[in-house]
Amino acid sequence: MAHPQHDTVLVADDHGLYRSGFGFLLRDRMGFRSVIEAATFDAALDRLAETPNVELALFDLAMPGISGPEGLSIVKETYPGIRVAIVSGSEERNDVVKAVAMGLNGFVPKSLADDEIVGALRDILDGRVFVPRFMTVGGNSAMSAPSKPQNAESSGSKGDPSGGATYKSISPRQRDVLECVRRGLSNKEIARELDIAEGTVKIHLAALFSHFGARNRTELATRS
Incomplete structure (x- = not known):
């Protein structure tokens, strides 16, 4: 089955092995032509500024220089054409709530299986806001709209x-x-x-x- 083709995705995570493995998943399973990587928040912002056609930007919360979901809201405002989401080892409900409140496009736990991560990212690319199943009633993981971002x-x-x-x-x-x-x-x-x-x-x-x-x-x- 052919996968829809996407242009460029940013993976911002301080673990090189995870970036490499995630990059393979994004190319092989999601059809991204290019995966750009960054190990720090500063480097991620540099990559976004210098790289055209980025469709999706994925950030780890534990990455050096990032100040939680709040720090990503202005990234979303500055690059409105890019879908910005968190892919994190955190499963704190408060982090998920903040991510949605800041207007981000989703919060994807790293603990999900590969198929679930692919499904979550496809939801995000299709314009939905993804939150983990444990945050919702009845197992519906795709929220229709975020709350108003906090200044x-x-x-x-x-x-x-x-x-x-x-x-x-x-x-x-x-x-x-x-x-x-x-x-x-x-x-x-x-x-x-x-x-x-x-x-x-x-x-x-x-x-x-x-x-x-x-x-x-x-x-x-x-x-x-």
Whole structure:
């Protein structure tokens, strides 16, 4: 039986063996022509900015630089044509609820069998929102619509105004963006200085606002 052909998928996961195995599944079972890989959140954003025709982006929650489902909502907003989903070892109900609330296209546990993962990803590519069976009543795993995404700037404060371990927990690229904010640079100037896309700057800023519980650039510069 011929599989429908898809163009490009991003697999963002810090485990190389998993990326390789998952990439084979995406090519062999789902007909993706190209699989691009990233081991960190920063690298994943770089790949998205430089790669055309990405249809699906899959992120692991434990990957370095990611701040949970909240950190992916702005990725979805920046790339509205790409379906963004979590493929994670986590089976915490709260993570699933957050993923749907952030407007993501699905949450796929790594514990699922290959056939179930393929089915979940096909649901996502067909425009449905996939959640694990344990989250639904009666075993219906495809939700019709997500809740309204939460604004990253309205998230509860996660930061420590004194910095310390909180500053250390952000990614290297996010630290670079933060230093540029402290210098008063605009998004366009940050993009030029760091040689990244302006959309990528916006994603990093949203993650920083959420992480430090800041509502604007001034608060971000002082709280961090």
